[in-house]
Amino acid sequence: MKIHDWLQRVWYGSARGGWLLVPLSWIFASVAGLRRFFYRTGVLPVTRVHRPVVVVGNITVGGTGKTPLTLWLAERLQKEGLRAGIASRGYGGSASGGPVVVQTDDDPAVVGDEALMMACREVAPVAVCRRRADAATQLTAVGADVILCDDGLQHYRLARDLEIAVVDGVRRFGNGRLLPAGPLREPVSRLAQADWVVCNGGAPETGQIGMRLAGDTLYRLADGKVATLDDFRGRSCHAVAAVGNPEPFFSLLRDAGIRVVPHPLSDHAVPSLRELGLSPDETVLMTEKDAVKCRDGAGFDAWFLRVDARLDPTADRMVSAIKRLCSNGGRRRGGY
Known part of the structure; x- marks a missing residue:
């Protein structure tokens, strides 16, 4: 925890020594930018599934409320007559190979704690796989009308129809630097390319949807x-x-x-x-x-x-956009 705690103070506080990590951030930015460019230009293959794909993710490391928002969307879509399927990497689990549809009595050491938690809510089938595209394909086979990809904003191998970025409205983006000198996976400018930005806590900026966690x-x-x-x-x-x-x-x-x-x-x-x-x-x-x-x-x-997500009424427009995707058979994004 000592290194973790020091990084948190560097990213969100005033701990010294963070400048030593800046050169590594330059390398990280170059690699991440090239990777995204290769997916956008077709150098790296992109997998498309036969259902609309909605990605829920963030541009920072750590919890911003992605999973509660994913569950909120699954439950809300269920009320609208649509069966969502949740694709997850199964982070923290040891499952390897093909996709696994998570059962409520599965071992979290195998399928991952977040995936098991979502499965126990029983609002949508949950599939885990290191290749989220394979998890999404498995979910279409079990009858999902729409795929919700939890924490998949940077998983460009899976083609997406709609992107939702979640922002920590209290901590925001810390010192504004990319990993490892800061908490950012991608530059803040990446948010402008998402279809919707949800602000968890704090005051949402213009155009953002407010969200809070309550329990x-x-x-x-x-x-x-x-x-x-x-x-x-x-x-x-x-x-x-x-x-x-x-x-x-x-x-x-x-x-x-x-x-x-x-x-x-x-x-x-x-x-x-x-x-x-x-x-x-x-x-x-x-x-x-x-x-x-x-x-x-x-x-x-x-x-x-x-704990459940509570969203502002403006979230109705986001849900309507997903419903339109399902009725139209999906609208592929032109780029990332």
């Missing part, structure tokens, strides 16, 4: 008992978060009047409450993504908080 219901890992945040008001609780940006989770708990003892872990880490030095009589609150992979949580007073 009040918790579930106990041992038996599924349901509680609300108000049930923990005034209590001291350990908070575990192995996500890209754990601070919003901790802040949500503090805003609910909970005295938080934070345990931030690296993204996709497998939390062990015993290894954290916690005892079974202490109350532990964690994210939904952590709950699907916490193997010893059932032996503790451990709960996970379900």
